[in-house]
Amino acid sequence: MAGQPELKLYNTLTREKTDFVPIDPQNVRMYVCGPTVYDFAHIGNARPIIVFDVLFRLLRHVYGAEHVTYARNITDVDDKINARALRDYPGLPLNEAIRAVTEKTEKQFLDDAKMLGCLDPTVQPRATDSIPQMIEIIEKLIAKGHAYQAGGEVLFDTRSMADYGALSKRNLDEQQAGARIAVDAHKKSPGDFVLWKLSTEIEPGWESPWGRGRPGWHIECSAMSERYLGEVFDIHGGGLDLIFPHHENEIAQSRCAHGTDVMANVWMHNGFLQVEGRKMSKSEGNFVTIYELLHTETFGGRQWPAEVLRLAMLMTHYREPIDFSVKRLEEAERLLSKWSVVDAGTAAPDPAVLNALADDLNTVAAVQALHALAQSGDAAVFAASAALLGIQPKKTEVDEAVAAEIDARVRARLELLKAKNFAEADKIRETLAAEGIQLKDGKDPATGERVTTWEVKR
Ligand code: AMP
Numbered sequence: 001m002a003g004q005p006e007l008k009l010y011n012t013l014t015r016e017k018t019d020f021v022p023i024d025p026q027n028v029r030m031y032v033c034g035p036t037v038y039d040f041a042h043i044g045n046a047r048p049i050i051v052f053d054v055l056f057r058l059l060r061h062v063y064g065a066e067h068v069t070y071a072r073n074i075t076d077v078d079d080k081i082n083a084r085a086l087r088d089y090p091g092l093p094l095n096e097a098i099r100a101v102t103e104k105t106e107k108q109f110l111d112d113a114k115m116l117g118c119l120d121p122t123v124q125p126r127a128t129d130s131i132p133q134m135i136e137i138i139e140k141l142i143a144k145g146h147a148y149q150a151g152g153e154v155l156f157d158t159r160s161m162a163d164y165g166a167l168s169k170r171n172l173d174e175q176q177a178g179a180r181i182a183v184d185a186h187k188k189s190p191g192d193f194v195l196w197k198l199s200t201e202i203e204p205g206w207e208s209p210w211g212r213g214r215p216g217w218h219i220e221c222s223a224m225s226e227r228y229l230g231e232v233f234d235i236h237g238g239g240l241d242l243i244f245p246h247h248e249n250e251i252a253q254s255r256c257a258h259g260t261d262v263m264a265n266v267w268m269h270n271g272f273l274q275v276e277g278r279k280m281s282k283s284e285g286n287f288v289t290i291y292e293l294l295h296t297e298t299f300g301g302r303q304w305p306a307e308v309l310r311l312a313m314l315m316t317h318y319r320e321p322i323d324f325s326v327k328r329l330e331e332a333e334r335l336l337s338k339w340s341v342v343d344a345g346t347a348a349p350d351p352a353v354l355n356a357l358a359d360d361l362n363t364v365a366a367v368q369a370l371h372a373l374a375q376s377g378d379a380a381v382f383a384a385s386a387a388l389l390g391i392q393p394k395k396t397e398v399d400e401a402v403a404a405e406i407d408a409r410v411r412a413r414l415e416l417l418k419a420k421n422f423a424e425a426d427k428i429r430e431t432l433a434a435e436g437i438q439l440k441d442g443k444d445p446a447t448g449e450r451v452t453t454w455e456v457k458r
C-alpha cells in the first residue's frame with residue numbers, strides 16, 4: 001500500500017521473519033484462540049489478548065479498518081467447564097450449572113479485555129454455536145480416511161497425514177514417546193486425538209452420526225475459523241503453549257478436511273509471562289487474575305491502572321518471555337505519567353512508531369519512539385501513534401482560569417510580534433517555557449495570519 005510500511009511477521013511455520021502478503025488485501029483475516037470460559041483469565045492470558053490487539057490495530061491502519069476481519073473464539077464446551085460447574089453449583093442440574101459458569105466467566109473476560117483497552121474483535125464466536133460445522137468437518141475426515149471410530153470416540157488418525165507435526169517440528173515417534181499406552185489402547189497410534197466423544201446422559205451433548213456427544217477442543221477452532229474466515233486465511237495466533245498439540249491438530253484437521261496445503265499462512269505465538277522464571281498458569285498456582293490486578297490489592301499491595309498493565313506487557317517484544325514484577329509495573333507507570341497531552345486533535349502516526357510495529361511488532365522500539373515523541377513531538381502525532389499501541393495519553397488537567405490566563409499571555413505575545421517587539425515577545429515565550437508551557441507557532445491557512453497554540457510539557 002502506498003505510503004505504508006512494509007509489514008514483516010515472524011512465522012512459526014517457517015521459523016522465519018518474512019514480508020506479510022495478505023491473500024486478499026480487501027479482507028485480511030486473523031484468528032486467535034480465545035479463552036476456555038471456566039475461570040477468570042490471569043495476566044498471562046492477558047498477553048495474547050493485548051499482543052494481537054496491537055496487531056489488529058496495525059492491520060487496520062495499514063489495510064483500512066473495514067478490510068480486516070479478526071475472529072477470537074470463546075470455548076464454552078470443555079470438560080474443565082463441566083468439572084467447575086459440578087464444584088461450584090452442586091445443587092443445580094448440570095446444564096444450568098454449566099450455563100452459570102460460562103456466562104459469568106465470559107462476561108468477566110469481555111470486561112477484562114475492554115478494561116485492557118482492546119478493541120472488540122470483528123467476531124467472537126462461541127463453540128456451542130458451531131457444532132453442526134464441527135460435525136461436518138469430522139464427517140469429511142472420516143470419508144477421506146483421516147478419522148476413525150473407536151472406544152466411544154471419533155479420533156484423528158495422525159498416521160494418515162504425511163507431514164503431521166510440521167508446525168511443532170516433532171516427528172510422530174517423539175510425540176508418542178510419552179503417551180500412556182494403557183489409557184490409549186483403543187487408538188491406532190498413541191498420538192491420535194479426539195474429534196468427538198460420547199456423552200453420558202447428564203453431560204452436555206449434541207446429536208451426531210456417532211451418537212449424542214461433544215466435540216474435542218481442537219475441532220472447535222477448525223470449525224469456527226473456517227466458518228468466519230474461510231478454509232485458508234492469513235494469520236493464526238495464540239500463546240507458545242498452543243503450538244503443540246492444539247495448533248498442530250487444528251492444522252491436521254483443517255488441511256485434511258479441505259485438501260489444502262496450509263490452514264493459515266502465518267502462525268504467530270507470544271512468549272510466556274513468567275513469575276520467577278516459571279510460566280504463569282492455573283496448574284502451577286502462581287497466577288494473578290486480571291481482575292485481581294486491576295481491582296484488588298493482591299499484587300504489590302495496591303490496585304494497578306489497566307493501562308499500566310498494558311504498557312508493561314508491550315515493553316517486551318511479544319516473542320520474548322516476560323518476567324512479571326511490581327518493578328516492571330512501576331516502570332510502566334512512570335513512563336505513562338510523562339505521556340500527557342492537553343489537546344490531541346487528529347494526525348497521522350509517527351513513522352518511527354509505525355515502522356517499529358511493522359517490524360514483527362517491535363513494541364519495544366515503538367515505545368521508545370513514542371517516548372521520544374512525548375518529549376519533543378507534536379501532541380496530535382503523539383496521540384495518533386499511542387493509539388496504535390492502544391494507549392490513550394491522559395489529558396492534562398488545566399484549570400479553566402489558568403488556561404484563560406495562559407491564553408491571554410499568548411495573545412499579548414502575538415500583539416507584540418505584530419508590533420515587531422521581538423524582545424518582549426520572546427520574554428513571554430521564555431517565562432511560559434519556564435512554567436512548562438510550550439508554544440507552537442503556525443499559520444491560519446484561511447487568513448494567512450500567525451496563530452499560536454500551547455501545551456503543557458512535563
Ligand atoms: P488457556 O486458558 O490456558 O487456554 O490460555 C489462553 C491463552 O493464553 C492461550 O493463547 C495461551 O497460550 C495464553 N497463555 C496462557 N498462559 C500464558 C502465559 N503465562 N503467558 C503468556 N500467554 C499465556
Ligand code: ZN
Nearest residue numbers: 033221246250
Ligand atoms: Zn484454537
